[in-house]
Amino acid sequence: xxxxxxxxxxxxxxxxxxxxxxxxxRPAPVPARGRVDGAARRDLFVRMAEAASASVEMLTSxxxxxxxxxxxxxxQNLPARLVLASDPAIANLPWHDHPMIAHRIGAATVQDHAAxxxxxxxxxxxxxxxxxxxxxxxxxxxxxxxxxxxxxxxxDLCGTYEELWxxxxxxxxxxxxxxxxxxxxxxxSRSADIEQKLLLGAHGPIKLHILLLDVEA
Amino acid sequence: MESTADRFVDxxxxxxxxxxxxxxxxxxxxNFIEKRRQAVEALPEFEALRQAGxxxxxxxxxxxxxxxLAFEAKVLEHGGQVHWCADADAARNKIxxxxxxxxxxxxxxxxxxxxxxxxxxxxLAAHDIEPVETDLGEYIIQLxxxxxxxxxxxxxxxxxxxxxxxFRQAHRDLDATRDLSEPRSLxxxxxxxxxxxxxxxxxxxxxxxxxxxxTGSSVIVTNEGNGDLTxxxxxxxIALASIDKVVPTLDxxxxxxxxxxxxxxxxxxxxxTTLSTGPRREEDHxxxxxxxxxxxxxxxxxxxxxxxxxxxxxxxxxACLNHCPVYQAVGGHAYGWVYAGxxxxxxxxxxxxxxxxxxxxxxSTLCGRxxxxxxxxxxxxxxxxxxxxxxxxxxxxxxxxxxQPVRRGLRLWAFLARHPRLYRLATGIGRRVLAGRAGxxxxxxxxxxxxxxxxxxxxxxxxxxxxxAQYRKGYRG
Numbered sequence: 249x250x251x252x253x254x255x256x257x258x259x260x261x262x263x264x265x266x267x268x269x270x271x272x273x274r275p276a277p278v279p280a281r282g283r284v285d286g287a288a289r290r291d292l293f294v295r296m297a298e299a300a301s302a303s304v305e306m307l308t309s310x311x312x313x314x315x316x317x318x319x320x321x322x323x324q325n326l327p328a329r330l331v332l333a334s335d336p337a338i339a340n341l342p343w344h345d346h347p348m349i350a351h352r353i354g355a356a357t358v359q360d361h362a363a364x365x366x367x368x369x370x371x372x373x374x375x376x377x378x379x380x381x382x383x384x385x386x387x388x389x390x391x392x393x394x395x396x397x398x399x400x401x402x403x404d405l406c407g408t409y410e411e412l413w414x415x416x417x418x419x420x421x422x423x424x425x426x427x428x429x430x431x432x433x434x435x436x437s438r439s440a441d442i443e444q445k446l447l448l449g450a451h452g453p454i455k456l457h458i459l460l461l462d463v464e465a
Numbered sequence: 466m467e468s469t470a471d472r473f474v475d476x477x478x479x480x481x482x483x484x485x486x487x488x489x490x491x492x493x494x495x496n497f498i499e500k501r502r503q504a505v506e507a508l509p510e511f512e513a514l515r516q517a518g519x520x521x522x523x524x525x526x527x528x529x530x531x532x533x534l535a536f537e538a539k540v541l542e543h544g545g546q547v548h549w550c551a552d553a554d555a556a557r558n559k560i561x562x563x564x565x566x567x568x569x570x571x572x573x574x575x576x577x578x579x580x581x582x583x584x585x586x587x588x589l590a591a592h593d594i595e596p597v598e599t600d601l602g603e604y605i606i607q608l609x610x611x612x613x614x615x616x617x618x619x620x621x622x623x624x625x626x627x628x629x630x631x632f633r634q635a636h637r638d639l640d641a642t643r644d645l646s647e648p649r650s651l652x653x654x655x656x657x658x659x660x661x662x663x664x665x666x667x668x669x670x671x672x673x674x675x676x677x678x679x680t681g682s683s684v685i686v687t688n689e690g691n692g693d694l695t696x697x698x699x700x701x702x703i704a705l706a707s708i709d710k711v712v713p714t715l716d717x718x719x720x721x722x723x724x725x726x727x728x729x730x731x732x733x734x735x736x737x738t739t740l741s742t743g744p745r746r747e748e749d750h751x752x753x754x755x756x757x758x759x760x761x762x763x764x765x766x767x768x769x770x771x772x773x774x775x776x777x778x779x780x781x782x783x784a785c786l787n788h789c790p791v792y793q794a795v796g797g798h799a800y801g802w803v804y805a806g807x808x809x810x811x812x813x814x815x816x817x818x819x820x821x822x823x824x825x826x827x828x829s830t831l832c833g834r835x836x837x838x839x840x841x842x843x844x845x846x847x848x849x850x851x852x853x854x855x856x857x858x859x860x861x862x863x864x865x866x867x868x869q870p871v872r873r874g875l876r877l878w879a880f881l882a883r884h885p886r887l888y889r890l891a892t893g894i895g896r897r898v899l900a901g902r903a904g905x906x907x908x909x910x911x912x913x914x915x916x917x918x919x920x921x922x923x924x925x926x927x928x929x930x931x932x933x934a935q936y937r938k939g940y941r942g
Contacts, residue, residue, distance in 0.1 A: 252549035261897035276517035383748035441602035452690020
């Protein structure tokens, strides 16, 4: 008998059905906090992301993204150099108007100090970004550089996780084209493994900078 | 992992006398409890989520085979593989086989308690494959040749000064005069050292906080990002999970995620929650070329349908450890095996046998704080009581278990407890004698027949008038 058969047989022999008078499964509570729309949703997302030590910069036009990226790198005393996701939302921006920003398109390597990628969605409930792996948004962009910059539009903000999952099911033909990795990212990486002292920037980015494009404004 | 759970009493005595350990444990008492309290207060739905989490797990466990098969089918659909393993031996060999097929020399590891359970590091090392722990806490204790002492903070027993000593000893290629006096410099050194390992590893092994049947995903929840580098950079990803980790849908996963970080570290969400589903797609530029789930039973299927089944609801948040007066006093290593604190005391006998861990269920005052904070409402004190009963009734256990005086004492107490008048008479005499001996201090540093207990603590003296007397007098405050 294979281990698969052994384990399944043991489970079947021992499992006990729920008592017949057990109440039917109720839908789990969805935190009221996340059930908000429009500006309230945007504000909640910003507040929660900042509480998790991310920084959020509001922009009103995609044209402003390269300028904001250049300003961020300068403020962090970093060379004006970064790796970009090939997603059209980023690759099609007017980078040529900013020749001082040296950029490369593709996956990140250990040599990259900063990366810009695009989020599939944001979750206001906890200030979280949902980043999907894919040809145009490699996963290494989220983890290897010290500075992770992420572009997201207010249209892509969900209130709750339940909303995220339904959007993701819809975008993947009900899961048929599910991405290899779904990274839910809440703030920059951190560790408290040395005497419970919280330090930002463990193995992942030390900074998470969110460029929030307000399409309503 | 070798167990010393049968030597709990000695382990605990040593821990109580270890000043460095006691200093380190102070951080548990302060930090975890307060942070959890604030996070729970900030979410009005927390109690309702606890109910929902418990019901969800009960529903899954009642039909576990169906959910595991649904999970397996989805993993296969996305190009991954599932390896069912009945015991630790099978899991170790399967992992070795995958590593050998990949021609692996070096394996990076995310944090996995199942990995500890099957002793995978020693096994791989014995077969010339270098296992490298990448979680900062796990890395520290790997260098120190120690086991984790906490589910969430594996190196919580180590002080900053000890980390510095450990790094100086391990990283001899670095300048001996470098400044390591700040936690930041220690972290930076570990980050730089582990970067080299990440990019040269052939296989990445992670645990799994959850498995999602709807999508065939393994889910890890971390703060450092090491788990994600482990499952993104090498050519092969192995997710190591026990059979109790499966949830049916993404919405079910959400219920448990909302409970986990708040209960564990007091965060709204841990920094990284990642769903991994199959190997890299054809068009991807990164990610592992192969994705394996090693699905371990190792005694869990035997717990189904017994009073111990509720332990399989556990999401390993460590809230019960943080709130336990026994854990706070002796730390995790005293428990002698992988799982410490109340969950360890209840789970270890089920996984390695009561004969090897009979002290653990007795090392509790049954104060109930563990159950009160458990996000999955596991009745830990009840389960500890079950084990005590089993131990008492099982006369075939080792002869030094529950020695004759203890058995006689328990029998005497049981007799009195069933005869209320005699009970009141006996306890009344005892109370007056003890209160008289204590005098004004209100404390006893020595009690006849209980010197073993009072040698390291004082007993508060009982009040002269017992509960019944005070109740009759109408004192109900």
